[in-house]
Amino acid sequence: MPPDAASNTRHLIGLNPEQRAAVSHTEGPLLILAGAGTGKTKTIVHRIAHLIRVAEVHPARILAVTFTNRAADEMRERVQDYVGPEAKRVTLSTFHSLGVRILREHGHRLGLPKKFAIYATADQLGALKTACAEISIDDNRFDLKKIQFQISDWKNRRVSPEQAKRELSEEGDGTRADAYAVLAATAYPKYEEVLRACGAVDFDDLLLLPTQLLEQDEEARRALWKRWHYVMIDEYQDTNGVQLDMARLLSGSRRNLCVVGDDDQSIYGFRGAQVGNILEFERHFPGARVIRLEQNYRSTKRILAAANAVIAANTARHEKTLRTENSVGAPIEQVEHDSEIAEAESVAREITTRRLMHKLPFGSFAVLYRANAQSRVFEEVFRNRNIPYRLVGGTSFFERKEVSDAVAYFRAIAHPDDEIALRRIINYPTRGIGRTTVLKVVEFARAENIGFARALKEVTADVIGAAALRAIQQFLLLLEDGRKELHAAEAETALNRPKEGTTPLGRWALAFLEKTGIEQEVRSDPRNAKSADARADNLKDLAGTITRYERRVWDERFEPGANPDDEEWEPPTLSGALSRLALDDRPDEEEDDRVDQHRVTLMTLHSAKGLEFSDVFLVGLEDGILPHSRSIDAPNGAESLQEERRLLYVGITRARQRLTLSYCRQRKRAGGAIDCLPSRYLTDIPQDLLNIRGSNVELPPEESKQLRQNFFANMKAMLAE
DNA sequence: GTTGCGTTTATTTTT
DNA sequence: TAAACGCAAC
Numbered sequence: 001m002p003p004d005a006a007s008n009t010r011h012l013i014g015l016n017p018e019q020r021a022a023v024s025h026t027e028g029p030l031l032i033l034a035g036a037g038t039g040k041t042k043t044i045v046h047r048i049a050h051l052i053r054v055a056e057v058h059p060a061r062i063l064a065v066t067f068t069n070r071a072a073d074e075m076r077e078r079v080q081d082y083v084g085p086e087a088k089r090v091t092l093s094t095f096h097s098l099g100v101r102i103l104r105e106h107g108h109r110l111g112l113p114k115k116f117a118i119y120a121t122a123d124q125l126g127a128l129k130t131a132c133a134e135i136s137i138d139d140n141r142f143d144l145k146k147i148q149f150q151i152s153d154w155k156n157r158r159v160s161p162e163q164a165k166r167e168l169s170e171e172g173d174g175t176r177a178d179a180y181a182v183l184a185a186t187a188y189p190k191y192e193e194v195l196r197a198c199g200a201v202d203f204d205d206l207l208l209l210p211t212q213l214l215e216q217d218e219e220a221r222r223a224l225w226k227r228w229h230y231v232m233i234d235e236y237q238d239t240n241g242v243q244l245d246m247a248r249l250l251s252g253s254r255r256n257l258c259v260v261g262d263d264d265q266s267i268y269g270f271r272g273a274q275v276g277n278i279l280e281f282e283r284h285f286p287g288a289r290v291i292r293l294e295q296n297y298r299s300t301k302r303i304l305a306a307a308n309a310v311i312a313a314n315t316a317r318h319e320k321t322l323r324t325e326n327s328v329g330a331p332i333e334q335v336e337h338d339s340e341i342a343e344a345e346s347v348a349r350e351i352t353t354r355r356l357m358h359k360l361p362f363g364s365f366a367v368l369y370r371a372n373a374q375s376r377v378f379e380e381v382f383r384n385r386n387i388p389y390r391l392v393g394g395t396s397f398f399e400r401k402e403v404s405d406a407v408a409y410f411r412a413i414a415h416p417d418d419e420i421a422l423r424r425i426i427n428y429p430t431r432g433i434g435r436t437t438v439l440k441v442v443e444f445a446r447a448e449n450i451g452f453a454r455a456l457k458e459v460t461a462d463v464i465g466a467a468a469l470r471a472i473q474q475f476l477l478l479l480e481d482g483r484k485e486l487h488a489a490e491a492e493t494a495l496n497r498p499k500e501g502t503t504p505l506g507r508w509a510l511a512f513l514e515k516t517g518i519e520q521e522v523r524s525d526p527r528n529a530k531s532a533d534a535r536a537d538n539l540k541d542l543a544g545t546i547t548r549y550e551r552r553v554w555d556e557r558f559e560p561g562a563n564p565d566d567e568e569w570e571p572p573t574l575s576g577a578l579s580r581l582a583l584d585d586r587p588d589e590e591e592d593d594r595v596d597q598h599r600v601t602l603m604t605l606h607s608a609k610g611l612e613f614s615d616v617f618l619v620g621l622e623d624g625i626l627p628h629s630r631s632i633d634a635p636n637g638a639e640s641l642q643e644e645r646r647l648l649y650v651g652i653t654r655a656r657q658r659l660t661l662s663y664c665r666q667r668k669r670a671g672g673a674i675d676c677l678p679s680r681y682l683t684d685i686p687q688d689l690l691n692i693r694g695s696n697v698e699l700p701p702e703e704s705k706q707l708r709q710n711f712f713a714n715m716k717a718m719l720a721e
Numbered sequence: 722g723t724t725g726c727g728t729t730t731a732t733t734t735t736t
Numbered sequence: 737t738a739a740a741c742g743c744a745a746c
Contacts, residue, residue: 068735096736120736140742203736238735271734371732430722583736606733628732668737
């Protein structure tokens with residue numbers, strides 16, 4: 001707690017004037033334009049403290065919304081450190097968890113079952129496949145992902161199936177309606193039907209349905225207005241149309257809405273984010289106060305000058321110029337290479353020497369690129385040169401095949417109507433229920449006008465044959481037994497807070513997975529020869545995740561500041577574990593994996609948002625890569641190119657001390673080598689900030705001598721350690 | 722249901 | 737170039 005605990009300005013200490021203004025503005029709409037590295041989180045944390053301690057707002061009346069679990073965790077931690085235990089009563093949640101919470105409480109008013117399943121990408125695709133099959137859209141001839149994308153886009157813009165159809169027919173102005181849009185418009189209503197029949201919602205629904213509920217249902221609206229009086233939203237530049245409406249509805253007539261963001265870092269337009277939300281905030285919320293945070297505490301003057309120059313070329317933005325009291329810093333290196341291999345070799349060499357010359361840990365370096373595929377060369381070269389690295393991105397834990405198969409089993413247990421889950425596992429491991437049998441069951445279900453799950457129970461031998469029937473009955477028995485044992489485990493875990501060691505649900509999960517035979521199946525698949533043990537471990541980890549979930553639920557009940565008799569508290573269930581899994585797919589230990597002292601970080605520019613490194617390499621800065629060729633010839637080219645430029649801006653502003661920009665003259669792609677030109681954005685950086693050179697140019701002799709001395713001194717010191 | 726071969730295609734992805 | 741996918745044959 002700050003020293004002057006009695007004064008009303010205690011939470012303003014250590015802040016600059018703009019940050020102070022943001023903290024002390026408590027009533028009415030507020031837009032905080034927080035440039036990169038300007039102390040955004042600090043400002044939010046102090047503002048929450050100010051609301052609680054000075055404005056005397058009850059912590060439970062405050063709602064703070066983020067996009068990522070990581071951001072939510074960080075904010076929770078910092079608020080609790082600064083304010084103390086009562087800050088636990090603040091609702092701090094991601095958009096999607098907030099949606100789940102609202103739907104759990106009020107979803108029955110929309111006809112949702114109490115325990116609904118949440119479909120992430122793979123399941124969405126499964127549901128869409130089922131929907132398309134019913135209306136004879138051949139999933140071999142058409143790319144369902146495109147249809148899925150279109151439907152998702154509609155849902156994010158709050159276009160209903162009826163509107164989607166109308167929107168298409170109204171496009172009679174000569175513009176040819178996209179063939180996929182037509183298919184999507186046909187599939188859309190069916191897809192929604194399938195979801196509801198499975199008792200499921202997709203990720204978009206987690207935002208869309210609560211918004212609809214708030215709009216239509218006076219009672220639900222009042223309940224939420226009673227609960228939250230102050231709403232804050234982080235990373236507002238990434239919100240989409242639904243989230244804008246959600247923000248409006250949640251803040252209600254009090255209009256105590258504080259949004260924080262940076263339009264210059266809006267890089268998720270391709271996923272439906274609307275920069276317009278942050279650009280038009282004052283129009284959406286008349287009378288809004290706008291505060292700009294432009295004092296940067298992260299980067300050198302040169303780095304900021306480059307960032308400012310790059311972003312200034314964008315139109316349609318809130319004017320901002322970052323400034324800093326940090327030192328001028330080293331010149332920015334701009335390096336040309338012959339090939340991507342030369343580029344990677346050069347980065348490796350630079351890291352090795354800089355580490356020794358400046359005595360830096362590997363963790364202070366990051367290599368940032370546009371697309372994941374670019375990481376490969378770096379991985380190979382780093383491996384050869386024994387540079388430890390950490391690759392961020394790629395397929396996540398829960399996308400791994402064996403894990404999602406196991407999760408499908410859990411889902412089939414927890415949500416008996418979940419057709420998508422059932423169909424995924426019905427013949428995995430192989431148990432003699434092939435494609436034709438499944439199709440016959442689907443046919444039977446349609447004829448009887450019942451769901452797939454019920455059809456499995458009621459189908460007879462004359463429809464599918466005796467052997468298949470026996471197989472199905474065995475399968476159902478497996479699930480039924482699993483369900484019985486689960487109920488016992490749930491009853492047990494609801495009773496007592498688990499002590500050390502295993503937990504009831506965790507034990508159940510392990511035992512049930514054993515019975516499914518997934519592990520055996522994984523081990524016997526020759527394709528898994530090398531990875532069998534790792535995959536088997538993943539299954540164990542999944543059970544571990546459930547154990548940790550169980551403990552966490554109980555911990556939440558008894559942690560300081562919480563009320564143990566809170567009526568809202570619910571004991572752990574498998575269904576609860578699954579929705580948490582769907583919303584937060586980080587395997588537990590790796591929570592803070594984005595920061596690691598001992599390894600160089602390799603990641604995309606997108607993943608780098610929000611992070612900082614003292615030494616940053618931006619690689620592959622070529623036209624066609626950044627901006628990406630798809631952006632160059634996108635239909636909304638101008639918009640798209642501005643987003644690419646923002647990507648470069650995000651990259652530059654990750655660097656604290658040193659920044660290296662590089663590009664290749666040639667690069668292997670689609671078979672042969674193609675010639676590349678430097679990124680068009682590079683010319684916007686003033687030359688006097690840059691030290692332009694080719695790959696193999698030596699440093700000036702003076703500097704070189706000095707550095708060599710450091711090199712040997714540091715090497716000695718490091719060896720001595 | 723599995724295997725192997727030919728064909729296709731290659732951004733970013735907080736939840 | 738390589739990996740991922742679909743399809744046909746076993």
